[in-house]
Amino acid sequence: MKIQKIVKSSRAGLVLVMLGTFVCFLLFSTDRGRALARTQGERAMLVLAVSNDSPSGMAEAQLDPVVIVEQGRFTDPRMNDDEQAQNRFVQKYLQAGAKYYLTFGGASVGTIAIKSSNRGCNAINAIGSVQADAAARGRIHGQIKGLAVNYIARASANVTRRTPTPAERTAAINIAKTTFQQHGAVAESLAKLDVINLTAIDADGDGRSELIGSFSVPFRTTGIKRYLFLILEPEGANFKTGLANYQFYNNQETETYESGKELLVDYLDMNGDGVAEIVSIINGYDAYGYNIYQKKNGQWKSVYSGGGDAC
């Protein structure tokens, strides 16, 4: 009886192994399968914003946790005052020597090794040393940021981030003015429209650019700024609004912090579905955080707000 049982269970085991091999073969037989297998692995993806203040190329980068992506879900890495959780996070992700991929404009452009981590007001950030070619190290500076991830779900072959053409700029300004007008801005204010940032990207790799723009216009009586963040999609020879985030706090106190001002950080396909998720940074009240926008069923949506710091 015993021997029979063992034979039976080892047969069952063999069938399971064969079945497993077949499923693995199916999963790995396509690009999508490969991306999914990595995305759904037990490793969580930590996404960090990469910034650099040095004008002479990025030898060291400031790293700020944005989000943890696990099986397509977005989790806030902030731990507030929980010191034990902070220590676990540092141990898991920010130990000296931990390696990250540096990505910019949807593509992998180098690596970053963690040097040290430190506590902000309410969050943990880190410093890393950068291994990348001069072009990549030269592009990330000041307002232009990149991303770092502990693994790549899917990256585009080339950097698709660039300065917009004059025609793209005109199209974006027109849409921004119309949107501010819909929120009640008068002509006198619209004439003072400021293009804080405008970037051409290709989030879905179809060779046609999307535009990401940040704009402001002053409120007529107080001069306090209304802010607008736009994702614009190509439509024929022109553009249409994919997403608009309008923010206005008509308040002298929040004006100091430029509350509501939202800028592109960078973009990367975090779930391997072929369309990059767009990361932005937004000012709050003596605080800042990150937003993530994802294209779902043909529509750009806000899928995450978190990370950052508050003092």
Ligand SMILES: [Ca+2]
């Ligand atoms: Ca595109």
Ligand SMILES: [Ca+2]
């Ligand atoms: Ca995606």
